Amino acid sequence: MATLSPSDDIRYGLARQVTLAGPLALDCGVALSPVEFAYETYGALNADRSNTVLICHALTGDQYVASTHPVTGKQGWWTRMVGEGKPIDPARHFIVCINVLGSCMGSSGPASINPGTGAPFGMGFPVITIADMVRAQAMLLDHLGIEKLCAVVGGSMGGMQALSWPSLFPDRVKSAIVIAATARHSAQNIAFHEVGRQAIMADPNWRGGDYYGSGELPTAGLAVARMAAHITYLSEAGLTEKFGRRLQARDAKSFGFDADFQVESYLRHQGISFVDRFDANSYLYITRAMDYFDLAEDHGGSLAAAFAETKARFCVVSFDTDWLYPTAESRNIVHALNATGAQASFVELSSPFGHDAFLLDVPDLNRVVNGFLRAMEP
Amino acid sequence: MILRPDLALIANNIAPGSRVLDVGCGDGALMSALRDERGADARGLEIDGENVAAAMARGLSVVQGDADTDLGYYQDDSFDYAILSQTLQTTKRPDLVIGHLLRIGRLAFVSFPNFAHWRVRTSLLWNGRMPVTRLLPVKWYETPNIHHLTIRDFRELVREKGYRIEGQWFLSGDRQTGSAKANLMAEHAVFLLRR
Numbered sequence: 001m002a003t004l005s006p007s008d009d010i011r012y013g014l015a016r017q018v019t020l021a022g023p024l025a026l027d028c029g030v031a032l033s034p035v036e037f038a039y040e041t042y043g044a045l046n047a048d049r050s051n052t053v054l055i056c057h058a059l060t061g062d063q064y065v066a067s068t069h070p071v072t073g074k075q076g077w078w079t080r081m082v083g084e085g086k087p088i089d090p091a092r093h094f095i096v097c098i099n100v101l102g103s104c105m106g107s108s109g110p111a112s113i114n115p116g117t118g119a120p121f122g123m124g125f126p127v128i129t130i131a132d133m134v135r136a137q138a139m140l141l142d143h144l145g146i147e148k149l150c151a152v153v154g155g156s157m158g159g160m161q162a163l164s165w166p167s168l169f170p171d172r173v174k175s176a177i178v179i180a181a182t183a184r185h186s187a188q189n190i191a192f193h194e195v196g197r198q199a200i201m202a203d204p205n206w207r208g209g210d211y212y213g214s215g216e217l218p219t220a221g222l223a224v225a226r227m228a229a230h231i232t233y234l235s236e237a238g239l240t241e242k243f244g245r246r247l248q249a250r251d252a253k254s255f256g257f258d259a260d261f262q263v264e265s266y267l268r269h270q271g272i273s274f275v276d277r278f279d280a281n282s283y284l285y286i287t288r289a290m291d292y293f294d295l296a297e298d299h300g301g302s303l304a305a306a307f308a309e310t311k312a313r314f315c316v317v318s319f320d321t322d323w324l325y326p327t328a329e330s331r332n333i334v335h336a337l338n339a340t341g342a343q344a345s346f347v348e349l350s351s352p353f354g355h356d357a358f359l360l361d362v363p364d365l366n367r368v369v370n371g372f373l374r375a376m377e378p
Numbered sequence: 379m380i381l382r383p384d385l386a387l388i389a390n391n392i393a394p395g396s397r398v399l400d401v402g403c404g405d406g407a408l409m410s411a412l413r414d415e416r417g418a419d420a421r422g423l424e425i426d427g428e429n430v431a432a433a434m435a436r437g438l439s440v441v442q443g444d445a446d447t448d449l450g451y452y453q454d455d456s457f458d459y460a461i462l463s464q465t466l467q468t469t470k471r472p473d474l475v476i477g478h479l480l481r482i483g484r485l486a487f488v489s490f491p492n493f494a495h496w497r498v499r500t501s502l503l504w505n506g507r508m509p510v511t512r513l514l515p516v517k518w519y520e521t522p523n524i525h526h527l528t529i530r531d532f533r534e535l536v537r538e539k540g541y542r543i544e545g546q547w548f549l550s551g552d553r554q555t556g557s558a559k560a561n562l563m564a565e566h567a568v569f570l571l572r573r
Contacts, residue, residue, distance in 0.1 A: 313439065334441050335451040343421070346441040347430040368434045375437020 012041045013142050014067050017106055020143055024101075024136055032130045039063050039098040040105025040155075042082070043090030045146070051100070052146050053088050053146035054137065056154030056161035057098040059286050060278055062105040065097040066090075067248075071277045077096075080361060086091050087370035088153065092377070097143070101136040102128045102286050104279035110137075111212060111279045118300035124211035128285060130157070130293045134164045134197075139171070148172050150376055153369070155179040156325070157286070160293050163333065167295060175376050177315045177369060180201030182329035182356045183303050183336070183372060184294035189324065192232050193287040196225030200280045208282050222280040223271030230270045233319035235354030296336075303336035313343040315372040319367060320348055324355040345372065381411055384463055384489045384568050385568035391545065391570065392416055392489075396458040399423065399482060401445050401475075402465030406433030414437070420458075423448060448469045449478035457483040463568075466490045467523040473535060477569045479542060480573045489568040492548075494528035494561045513565055529561040536571065 011018070015038075022033035026075065027334045045051065055065050055078065062069065066076035066083050082088045088095060099107040104124070110125040117124070138310035141149075152173055154162040159181025166173040182189070200206055203221030211217055231239075243263040247253070250260065259265040299305035315335055327348045337344035349364045351357035381389060382495060385408040387538070392398060394416045402424030406429075414417035422440035424430050433440040434564050445462070446469050460483030462475065467490050469475045479486035491513040492498075500510035508518040516522070529548075548555045548564035555563050 128478065178389065220461055315434065331443075334443075335448075337455055338451045341456050342451065343439045344441060345430075345434050345439050346443070347434060348442055349431070364428075364431050368431050370436030371437055 011378060012045075012124050014040050015041075015070075016040060020139060022139070024132070024139060026126050027129040027130045028127050028283065032108065035101075035136060035139065036106065036108045036112060037098060037143075038134070039096060040067060041097075041141060041144075042066060042067065042095040043093050045094045048281045049146060050148065050150060051092065051094050051377075052141075053093040053095050054141070054149050054152045054165075055082065055088070055095060056133075056152065056158035057097060057100060058106075058154070058156040058158050059290065060226075060274070060283075061100075061158065062103070063097045063099040064105075065206045066186055069277070071221050072273075076358060080359075081366060081369065087353060087366050093150065093373075094146075096141070096146070098140055098346070100157075101133045102280040102282060102289060104213075110209065110281035110285055117305070121213040122212065122281060124280070125285060127292075128289050130160045130164055130289055131168060131298070133289065134168050135163075135287075136159050137161070138169055139145070141172075142311045149174060151175045151177060153179075154175040154181070156181060156355065157290055159325075160290065160295075166310035166312040167299075167306040167313075170311070172336075173310065173312045175313040175315070175372070177317070177372060178330075178333065179327055179365070180319055181316075181333075182293075182325040182354055183296060183306075183333050184248060184304065184329075185291050186329075190291045192228060193291055197284050197287060199224035199228070199286060203280075207282060208283075217275070218280045219272075219275040221266075222278065222283060225280075225283055226274040227267045227271040232269060232324045233354060233356045235323070235352060238352050238354055241352065286346065303332065304339040307337055307340045307342050310342065311378065313372075314345065316344065316346040316366065317368060318346075318348045318361070319351045319354070319357040321351060321353065322355040322357065322375065381407060383549055384547075385411070385470045387547050387549075387554075387568050388461060388463065388489070392418060392459055392513065394418070397421075397456070398459045398461060399452065399457040400461045400463075401449065401479065402462060402468075403429075403433060403438075405429045405494055406436050406438040406440060408461070408463065409433065409438050409440070409518070410436055414444065428554055445475050445478075447509050449475065451484065452478070454481055455484065459483050459485050459487060461487045463487065463489040464491070467525050467527060469525065471498075472525050472527070473539070476571070477539070480571060484572070485544065485570045486570060488532075488571060489566065490527060490532065491523075492561065492564050492567050493526040494530065496562050497561075497565075497567050499566045511565075529564065529567050532567065536569070542572045543569055544572050 017089035022035045023031035099105040114121045152162045152165040159178040199223035203218035207214045248262045248265040296303040318327040334346040398420045400422045409420040419569045430442040444535040460479035497511045547568040548560040
């Protein structure tokens with residue numbers, strides 16, 4: 001079979017969109033049908049279809065891993081890792097990145113039209129799980145004619161998916177790269193998410209999730225949710241270095257409630273710019289899915305049992321300043337992998353960036369991912 | 379690639395295709411050799427992050443962790459060999475670590491610098507100070523080597539625990555030396571133990 005280039009097959013390429021009949025059996029008991037997918041592919045499948053790297057994005061990420069985001073106009077969110085000469089390289093890999101189920105960049109989510117009513121699902125969208133996201137990805141890969149993954153790669157929530165892949169589809173995954181992730185959401189993780197959800201639901205424009213036709217979106221609530229979450233993505237030392245107690249465009253405190261401090265101004269900017277590109281209901285559904293995530297719980301309380309069937313190689317990476325999913329969570333994963341005799345690598349990398357380090361300039365991360373992927377290739 | 383002499387010795391005495399756990403694997407030099415030359419399924423445990431990253435960049439399966447605390451997570455009999463080279467003297471409880479090695483592996487290679495080597499003895503005798511030698515190059519207050527031992531000490535521990543010595547090699551410089559007067563003449567010892 002000849003090597004397929006993206007142009008040979010309309011299924012492959014940038015800004016792809018497809019609706020599959022399904023049904024997709026969800027953990028909540030609902031069968032979702034049809035299922036919409038927005039995704040991108042980079043590079044070409046090799047002759048024996050063995051070079052696919054699936055990249056799983058994080059909570060507010062999207063399929064534009066290495067191409068320009070259509071709303072923000074910014075370059076792809078992981079161009080440090082994905083691109084020519086990068087560890088994940090379209091010259092060697094067939095790279096797939098799919099907008100996650102429940103999101104708002106073209107895959108099925110609460111903003112999608114409910115075929116039963118002809119109106120957006122809103123809160124009528126079924127509650128989804130990380131496993132549902134992974135099963136949806138598998139459904140799209142079936143459509144793309146890809147049976148096996150050379151690697152599944154993800155950071156944060158993407159790491160939860162990458163970790164779930166070999167557990168749910170032990171025969172389809174040769175390797176998993178799990179970065180700044182966890183095998184379960186802790187009480188603290190759930191608590192922060194609940195703050196965000198309450199902020200959204202307290203916004204009068206939220207209207208029980210039925211705001212799509214109203215012309216007024218719950219932007220204030222979503223912005224606060226983003227601000228609270230954003231704090232958890234940064235390290236205390238990083239915030240101190242970047243902002244300290246410095247004042248924003250003024251010489252003295254205002255004795256009022258403007259954004260006196262630079263850090264306030266920064267957070268407000270993060271919140272305001274986020275609402276332009278993200279749907280509040282999607283934020284509710286995806287944070288819920290993350291809160292429900294406990295890979296051990298799905299296997300009788302034993303995380304090791306989750307990996308009993310797989311022969312995949314694992315690469316687990318944590319960052320020393322990540323307090324959202326601290327190194328202890330990655331160690332927990334690695335101990336379970338060791339207990340099953342899985343081929344596992346683990347390293348805690350040093351970075352000042354906190355949880356967000358996986359998206360930022362950490363040369364050691366590229367080195368580690370590159371070495372791991374190269375070893376997967378014949 | 380040229381392996382350190384004690385590592386070369388270990389590599390040459392590992393059956394092809396074995397499952398090997400290298401505890402304190404450093405940047406993975408021995409693991410690479412075992413994988414590439416002996417077809418071994420090698421895994422590593424290493425405390426230093428930069429070493430782990432270097433080993434991972436070589437495509438090796440290495441976990442960052444501490445021999446004193448993380449060996450307990452490995453299953454019984456999950457490896458043919460467990461290797462601890464030049465690391466025993468840095469552990470908090472060498473006896474417990476060796477116990478883990480022989481629980482996890484059927485066989486264990488343990489190598490360590492011999493603190494009864496004549497250079498160490500004379501240095502201590504004539505200078506009255508903790509020796510700083512080629513194999514033990516760091517001053518007492520900053521050395522990671524917190525449990526110095528001699529070949530006789532090691533043999534005594536093996537006897538107490540009821541392990542069996544399957545093989546023993548002694549090195550002086552880069553050359554092997556005889557087992558007679560090893561505790562005086564060998565800078566460095568490699569033992570192969572069985573439960």
